[in-house]
Amino acid sequence: MPFADLRDFISALERSGDLVRIGQEVDWDLEVGAISRRVFEQGGPALLFERIKDYPNGYAILNGPVGTWRRVAIALDLDPNSSVREIYAAYTERRERKIPQATVSSAPCQEEVMVGPDVDLYRLPAPMVHDGDGGRYIGTWDVVITKDPETGWTNWGMYRFMTHTRNMLVGWPQATSQLALMMKNQFLPHNRAMPIAIAIGCDPLCHMVATDPFKPGESEVEYAGGLRGAAVGLVSCKTHDLMVPAHAEIVIEGEVLPDRIALEGPFGEYPGYRSGTMGEGVLVQVTAVAHRRRPILTLSTLGIPPDDSSIAASLTAATAMKRGLMRRGVPVKEVYVPPEGVTHLVVVSVERGGRQVAQQVLDFFTARRVMVSKVVVVDRDVDAFDMAQVIHAFATKCHPGKGMIVQHYEGRGNALTPCYSAEERRKLNGASVVFDATWPEEWAEEAIPVKASFATTYPESVQEKVRKNWRSYGLGGKA
Amino acid sequence: MKREYVTFVRKISDLAEGRQALFIKDLSPGPRKYDTKLVRAELARRSGEGPDDNVLWIRSETGYLHPQPWTIRILEELPPHVAGQPWQDVFASLKQLK
Missing domain, CATH: 3.40.1670.10 (UbiD C-terminal domain-like)
Incomplete structure (x- = not known):
């Protein structure tokens, strides 16, 4: 059964022992990041921080939704102990399926909405993830949605976004990313702003699909439906015509400005270093922020693997x-x-x-x-x-x-x-x-060095005898 | 009360004393900590002693924190962005504001 939303997935992680709730108050300013990083480096559980300093009770941060193979297996509704090869096989097989999205008229992600002058990003507990980052990264594990005005193709990607001011974000989709190409080809030549929506806290497979390098023109939302085994419900944004996952915890709507920029970065990135990408990003004027009551912000405290x-x-x-x-x-x-x-x-x-x-x-x-x-x-x-x-x-x-x-x-x-x-x-x-x-290729078979392993250097009859008598030799391990 | 800010530069040698336009982040505690401002300001290497002097911490493009903060006196707050196209170098645009 697909997970209805992030909360459903959190319940599953809790049942399998793959999530810890932290009820003690923690500081969004580095403490959440430090705890999360240390737990990643120990191969530990997903963390749900339920009390964040400066923020109302119930505003939560979830670090590491799929930070272990067990959690990926759970996201795919597989046995949590599945091997990596089995997880690859399941994903590969399901990636062939597509299920079109379903449109809904009202959605949990719009239970509370700030529009226009009421927008205040500081009402959300964006963490200062690493000491030395350029600011508070609200988008580390997100689904970033943009649409090609000519073809109607909607792209889902995962890109970093940082709170700049109360109503502006800066972000850094790589200059060669699909988002960048869409902006450069369809909006910049006309000096037009590009509508954008950043969905945070979706079903885990929606985020996984956003990391998948589908080709331009491919509909990620249909692949997300295929992976889930059920259509992803989409709802229209409040301030433009992009469609976003209705079950998301938070949706930030805005426009990538064609003629204004601001300082973005640096950020401790996925290769495990803060290597200096800074000052060459995009600026987003936020037009609306919608979220569930008691929203859960998904976070990936990126750094050295695994995460x-x-x-x-x-x-x-x-x-x-x-x-x-x-x-x-x-x-x-x-x-x-x-x-x-x-x-x-x-x-x-x-x-x-x-x-x-x-x-x-x-x-x-x-x-x-x-x-x-x-x-x-x-x-x-x-x-x-x-x-x-x-x-x-x-x-x-x-x-x-x-x-x-x-x-x-x-x-x-x-x-x-x-x-x-x-x-x-x-x-x-x-x-x-x-x-x-x-x-x-040109080496003759008889000239190729023979691997000196049990499986390759003993006749089958000897191997069979050894396997058969393994226990009688007094040996443990694999017979 | 003195306030503290941080700014980011590609290299410390990019920063000069005197009047500058620069992005700064307000380090005042609370839910708005790290809010960004674009300001015209007077910068000095000395540690701030004057009543209008605030502390400016400096980080490099890798986030390296220089151990000695400078002094910043904010002269004017500007809209928090500069002219330029996405993926262009913000520092090049900042230079036009001097």
Whole structure:
């Protein structure tokens, strides 16, 4: 059964022991962030902060809705103990389905509304997440909605937004993001403001879909319906014609201004660093704020993995990458994005390896905007989800002189990659490398080194005998 | 009562003494802490002793906090934005306001 809303999901997390309510008053100014970060780093539960300093009782913050694989499994209504591979498989299968949205006329997210001069963002407990951030980030785990006026396509994405003043936000969708392209192509040439809605505290799968790199023109809300197994109910905004999830906790409506900017950032971002993106964002004039009574603000205290971003993006990015590689004719078997690699590092296993295939893989990852900087290609006998096997293959099969292929690019790199210089990040210049940890195609089978493992160096009859007698040897573990 | 503010610069060397237009965040405690203002102000490296001198903390583009705050005397509060298109460099636009 799909979750009706965030509160329904919170109940499920509580039942499974994956959420802790914190009833003691906590300070939105760094304390919420510090607790949340420490819990992420311990692989701990989602946290519901129920009493926030300076704010009415019942105004709450939820950190880490899908910050562990268990919580992702619960969001997908799977066994919480499902393996990562099983979670990938379920997501991949459901991502093929689309269920159109349902329109509703009234919605929980509009129980309380501030419009025009009454808008006051400081009535919401936006946290100061990390010491040294540029301000209070109200949008860290959100669904940002914009619409192409020409085609009618509605885009859902996840972008950071910071409270600027009582009625203005600043945000930083990357300059190569779909939101940025829509603004640059459809609004800036006409000096028009772009309507925008930022939904906070939705069903967890709506947020997951917002992290999924669907192609322009694809309707994320229909995919969210498919993943949930039920239509997402949408309601019209109060001050423009965008449609937003009716079950959201908070919706901020506004316009991205075409001719005014303000200082945004810096912010401790998903790669695990505050690497200096600042002062090149967008300014939003807020036209309305709608929210449920006793609203719950979703937060992801981003930083070193694991957190919601590294876990969710592992799933959604890998699924999209596998589809893309298959479309390009790469003999891909599996794609794994290890959360520890924060989408900078990707593992691709292939049915057939060699330099040509490695080059094909690199070509895919560098074709357009480039978010991935390191790709390890492994043969099909290596379990891409098992980093011990991946490291072994990389260490032994990637030729230090011939096994790396580097591709440089300009104007489409990842501005958040910490190893890039400040100038490279600002100019979106960068490089990606593929580590070819496969055997060269031209090597004859008899010349390929034989892996010295139980499964590969003993006859089946001996393996069978050993397995059969395992317990009688007095050995524990897997028989 | 003296007030405290913070501003962000790409590098500390970008900041000069004298009259400047800059974005500052008000560090007064309460639910409006970190509210942003764009101001024309007189900046000085010395620690503020005058009655109108307020404390200005400075952070770099990575959020690094410089240990020595400056002094800020606010001359004029401006609308909290500058002219420019999205994704343009705010600091370049700020320079036009001097």
